[in-house]
Amino acid sequence: VQPRPARHELLHPLSPRGVELNLVGSLVGVCTGRILVASREGLRAALEFIVGTRLPPLLAQLLAGSWHMTASCILAPIVVNNLASSLRTAQLRRSLLLPMLIRRAERVATSSWQQLGYPPFGPGIGSRFLPWIQSLEPCAEVPYWEGVEEDDVPQDLLCPITGSVFVKPVVLRGMIFEEHAVRRWVVTTGRHPVLQGVYCHEVDLDPALDLEALCRRLAEERGWTLRYMKVADLDSC
Numbered sequence: 001v002q003p004r005p006a007r008h009e010l011l012h013p014l015s016p017r018g019v020e021l022n023l024v025g026s027l028v029g030v031c032t033g034r035i036l037v038a039s040r041e042g043l044r045a046a047l048e049f050i051v052g053t054r055l056p057p058l059l060a061q062l063l064a065g066s067w068h069m070t071a072s073c074i075l076a077p078i079v080v081n082n083l084a085s086s087l088r089t090a091q092l093r094r095s096l097l098l099p100m101l102i103r104r105a106e107r108v109a110t111s112s113w114q115q116l117g118y119p120p121f122g123p124g125i126g127s128r129f130l131p132w133i134q135s136l137e138p139c140a141e142v143p144y145w146e147g148v149e150e151d152d153v154p155q156d157l158l159c160p161i162t163g164s165v166f167v168k169p170v171v172l173r174g175m176i177f178e179e180h181a182v183r184r185w186v187v188t189t190g191r192h193p194v195l196q197g198v199y200c201h202e203v204d205l206d207p208a209l210d211l212e213a214l215c216r217r218l219a220e221e222r223g224w225t226l227r228y229m230k231v232a233d234l235d236s237c
Helices: 016-054 057-093 097-115 125-136 179-189 209-222
Strands: 139-146 169-172 175-178 225-232
Touching: 016 057, 016 097, 057 097, 169 179, 169 209, 175 179
Parallel strands: none
Antiparallel strands: 139 225, 169 175
């Protein structure tokens, strides 16, 4: 059982993202109900067409209703569980739900299509619009040390994500990472980079000042230069 998110991780229901989550959830529920109703009516019509007058109308309706109830008991929990998982992930990422559902549906459709033995049908909606979305993202300057030879650096001073020497190290659940890398990871996934099944948020990041000072002293001794490179900033997404 996953723990309930903290209050600061929950979206306000009247905020733009909260309204979007509610609208998408309602739309998915309505669409699921309409699909079940359409399947029930289609089954009833098919029974009446195939069997004809030999099948009493009441029996046809009873069989169609039984199918409706059975399909509801099977399909509804699957839809609810997947929607709840997407809602939680969207809240932890503080992102919109609809693009996430589109990407998830795209992955499922692509996987099913390839399992049937058909070749990939090219980039989907998410892949086509990804460069445009990325072009709208602001850029941030990420620090790094120039002139570092990682082979000559203790492993404890290397970030598990980037593999580079720490510049702005932070602590997350007892493990140390480079700030920009782990922040991007947490914002994107809502989970710990290493520990399985551990949910995290940006507020869980604490600066590792002692390690930062140690890396700066090492940089001064070895003549490393602090540089900055521009990357997409996910903090504002």
